[in-house]
Amino acid sequence: MQSHARGHLVYAAGGVLAVHTEQGTSIVPANRVAWTPAGFTHHHRAHGDTDMRIVFLAPSLARLVPDRPAVFLASGLAREVLLALTGPRNDEDAGPGYGPAARSRLLRVLVDELREAPEQPLHLPEPRDDRLRAVARILHETPAENATLAALGRTIGASTRTLSRLFHDELGMTFYEWRTQLRVHHALVLLAEGHDTLRIASACGWANPSSFIAAFTAVIGTTPGRYRTGHRSHAGVSPSPSVAGPSD
Template structure:
């Protein structure tokens, strides 16, 4: 078994080996900006990760896994105490998944494979490690699972237009802001029609879709930090908890309460 080396990422307690790694980060921990010669999968066994690339921000809660291809400049940020797992893919496996950053829903089998491929067998010398052949089989099954999983984007693309940047910056800072697109346009000297066109052309979604994704992102962060459903709903701009629960369930696939319970269970593994 290769001798792991300690990560130099500030605030992290980490183990790294040639095929992957595990980082235990406090809330707010941020990696250095980096790129790798191999593509890698990132999974949050506990907490919430944000993966930032030049194409925008992907949010990775505990029921998603993120893929970053080789050569993409990126950095990670932890929200809540986060157990981050990394699996590097050899080129022969990487060619079977998308050539762009992607987020996939994690099946039960994929989750167990990710945990196995990043567990104590890789860094605890008292635990027998996987043979190279056994590891290759596990990775192949994992990749097959991801190929069957639909992409589940929790993605906030980065705008280029100055007017769009002004709007998105304001909403990043105050996600509970319920201003209409017309009101936001008036504040920056742009019509709602122009902004609507820019949202479609640059970000590939409507203003409503983008703001909902942003609010779900902030909701995941607040839930990871231990806030309850009612506080999170209000802080993220929903008029009442029931409308927040409906929106959250529609995008994440589970209720906020169940998500918090599953996250606590995962963190104990």
């Protein structure tokens, strides 16, 4: 676990990243960018052969993006800027790189692109209530668990009405929305590890591959097959994982 004085953006040029904060977990697949504001305790976890790129933002730019963890869809321009800011030209051993003025211009373009980008439903909020945490623990350990909320409530000693209210008030979504989000997170990890659609559908609790594909597409915006193919093509970029430091 760590925290930084400045907020940072994380992009996976290859593989899948998970960013964990006290507010929950963000999954960062290809073409998504995760934002963690300054001061948030967090840690990163890589799944698959991951090429992680990190860009820190100065306060003057950080104030233009949300003051909470978020995931954005990365436009083609945003992606190229991220790669430029963390690519070989930023390696001290590779010769002259971007000067401060050029880096400032690139960072402003990046932030402008993110401000126009839609936020992605890839942040899974972490419950604080002990009853919700008990439910979450069961589902994290066994994503394929298909028990109803009433059945889970009986297991932990809470009524369906109470749990439904807590999901709505504390997490801002229904139990079924939260569980679907959890399953899609798990599916992205399994895709990064190379598992096929049939195996993933079963491991994540969908009745069949068609149901999995429909749910995955609704959240990610593309089918698992297209996602896997596109992710492999993105992984072909120059594998020079690095960190772009802060700049005003």
